[in-house]
Amino acid sequence: MRKTITLLLAAIILSGIGFVSCKKEYFSFDKMRKEQWQNVNMQVPLINTSLVLRDILKDYDHEELFEIDDNGFLSLIYNNTAYSKYAEELIKLDDVNFPVDNISGNQASGNNVTISKNFNFSSFPGAQLDSIRYDSVTVEISVSHNMTNTGSLTVQFPGLTKNGNMAQMLVTDLNGTTTQLFTGYELDLATNGPNNIDYNYIFDGWTGSAAQSVDITINITKQNYKIINGYIGHHDLDLPQDSVLINIFKQKFDGQFYFEDPKIKLTMINSFGVPIKLNLDTIYGKDYDDNYTPFYLMNFEKNPVNYPTVKGETARDSSLFVTNTTTPNSEYAPWIKDFIVSKPKYVFFDGIGAINPDNTIDHNNFVIDTSSFKLNLEFQLPLWGRAEYPTLRDTSELDMEKEFSKLDDLTYVKFRFDINNGLPTEVLIQAYFLDSLGIIQDSLFMNKEDWILIDGGVTNADGKVVQKTRKITEIVFPRNRIDKLKPVKNILYIAQFRTDDIEQHKLVKFYADDAIDIKMGIHFKGGTDFDFSGYEDDTTSSN
Numbered sequence: 001m002r003k004t005i006t007l008l009l010a011a012i013i014l015s016g017i018g019f020v021s022c023k024k025e026y027f028s029f030d031k032m033r034k035e036q037w038q039n040v041n042m043q044v045p046l047i048n049t050s051l052v053l054r055d056i057l058k059d060y061d062h063e064e065l066f067e068i069d070d071n072g073f074l075s076l077i078y079n080n081t082a083y084s085k086y087a088e089e090l091i092k093l094d095d096v097n098f099p100v101d102n103i104s105g106n107q108a109s110g111n112n113v114t115i116s117k118n119f120n121f122s123s124f125p126g127a128q129l130d131s132i133r134y135d136s137v138t139v140e141i142s143v144s145h146n147m148t149n150t151g152s153l154t155v156q157f158p159g160l161t162k163n164g165n166m167a168q169m170l171v172t173d174l175n176g177t178t179t180q181l182f183t184g185y186e187l188d189l190a191t192n193g194p195n196n197i198d199y200n201y202i203f204d205g206w207t208g209s210a211a212q213s214v215d216i217t218i219n220i221t222k223q224n225y226k227i228i229n230g231y232i233g234h235h236d237l238d239l240p241q242d243s244v245l246i247n248i249f250k251q252k253f254d255g256q257f258y259f260e261d262p263k264i265k266l267t268m269i270n271s272f273g274v275p276i277k278l279n280l281d282t283i284y285g286k287d288y289d290d291n292y293t294p295f296y297l298m299n300f301e302k303n304p305v306n307y308p309t310v311k312g313e314t315a316r317d318s319s320l321f322v323t324n325t326t327t328p329n330s331e332y333a334p335w336i337k338d339f340i341v342s343k344p345k346y347v348f349f350d351g352i353g354a355i356n357p358d359n360t361i362d363h364n365n366f367v368i369d370t371s372s373f374k375l376n377l378e379f380q381l382p383l384w385g386r387a388e389y390p391t392l393r394d395t396s397e398l399d400m401e402k403e404f405s406k407l408d409d410l411t412y413v414k415f416r417f418d419i420n421n422g423l424p425t426e427v428l429i430q431a432y433f434l435d436s437l438g439i440i441q442d443s444l445f446m447n448k449e450d451w452i453l454i455d456g457g458v459t460n461a462d463g464k465v466v467q468k469t470r471k472i473t474e475i476v477f478p479r480n481r482i483d484k485l486k487p488v489k490n491i492l493y494i495a496q497f498r499t500d501d502i503e504q505h506k507l508v509k510f511y512a513d514d515a516i517d518i519k520m521g522i523h524f525k526g527g528t529d530f531d532f533s534g535y536e537d538d539t540t541s542s543n
Helices: 007-017 020-025 034-038 053-060 335-341 481-483
Strands: 041-052 065-068 074-086 102-103 115-119 128-145 152-162 164-171 177-183 185-190 196-204 213-232 236-237 256-259 263-270 274-287 296-305 314-322 348-357 366-368 372-382 385-397 412-423 425-434 439-445 451-456 464-469 467-479 489-500 515-526
Touching: 041 489, 115 128, 164 177, 177 385, 185 256, 196 213, 256 335, 263 274, 263 296, 296 314, 296 348, 348 372, 412 451, 439 481, 451 467, 467 481
Parallel strands: none
Antiparallel strands: 041 515, 065 074, 074 372, 102 213, 115 196, 128 177, 128 185, 128 213, 152 164, 152 185, 152 196, 213 366, 236 348, 256 385, 263 314, 263 372, 274 296, 274 348, 385 489, 412 467, 412 515, 425 439, 425 451, 425 489
8 A cells, every 4th residue: 555645635624623613603601691501401503614625725725726627626736946046146256366467667667658458357167258247346456566756557448338438447556455346337358359358557657767667466356247248168056955845744644645646847947048957866855754755766857958048038948757658748757656655745856957068169148147047846746546544633722611611500512513525535533622731631532433434425437526425423421521621721633534445446536616514513401301302313423
């Protein structure tokens, strides 16, 4: 038997029994006088509702996603970003340190002496950049000299322009470092070949001999870019193990559930104008107890992932992993069923990637400061399968002394359930009454065989319920059991369910309009009259 569990189905059952707190809306026991309690024989309705599966899903988790096909068939969808990197994390412009320019004293002497230089600018190994549009960039110019006389020194960058004006700096510290911030400039690196930057020194009023010199060093730092154009080189991508939470396994449950047709969809969202190769080797998970699941081979490669050719656009790519070989345009992955059986609360994968994986310069890359690459991992769990007693535990507040202040005057309390089950599973229901310390004071039933058992609805060949099953059950609390309820502060619900003919691997499907119709009332009696007349019960059980 494959072992797994689903929170959805148990949530349906919980929704069907979480009605005790509703009694405040119907009846107030405190309004009765003591003498009325001594002779009371009353029946009070507490709930009359229809729990529709589609609505239960919404109420259960407002962040839960589910799909409904044209026939009303339901699928749970768990979607999260497994990997995400932005431009500032993947493509960083390192500081650029120009070589020291040693200029002899006689070269620098005179008025408005211009000395031109150029430098092969590269922030990435193997990169051949055409231009960089900056948000801001800092230029540092360091000077040392032993000249006889100094004048002014201006440094010009003809390829660094803003609104047609080139950037230039007046060096104010001629035996130290001068720093200037440039904002909104664009650096042309393609005019004299990729990565090439021209710059000029203008000396005015300097004097010195051939034995004297001026040493100048230029550093470009803090390069905050808006757009990079040109081949940015080859870069390896490490894919860190960000986890994807599978909500149906985020709590610990007993029992088994088997999904017949689970799927995994990978979606790649890329706004880098760069080819990216993606390799995913293995996938694995961690269950509720922090135990790792087995590793399953994905052997997935996408080269390249779709990428935009127009700045500001985003390209998408996707791959679907399925267990059904007849699904077109998909990756056959029979391991998905076994993986889901292991109940992974968190899902991880191992893999690597690369920017410009073929390491050629034929690509005209671009990177924008807002560019990003994301990998979304989506689990698609159609609600089609079989189950064997998955269990849900949930606690609700029930302060018996506060709500039933006249408990000492009652002879008995009888709870009456009238349930019409429109789900394709049979259900077992139990509840425990707890004190403020969580200690069990009593339960609805003493023995497992007395739990409320409701047969599943009648299904057709497609597993869809075509006729609901009705069950009426009464649970009587006599005098001695009422006394046990006095210290109760909470009620713990236990709900278990299973599909019919599970031994024969019968499969059922859940549809949006599947529902459980519930009517519940309470019959309480004061004095000695123990009259239960007026009921037409199909089934009665009591303790």
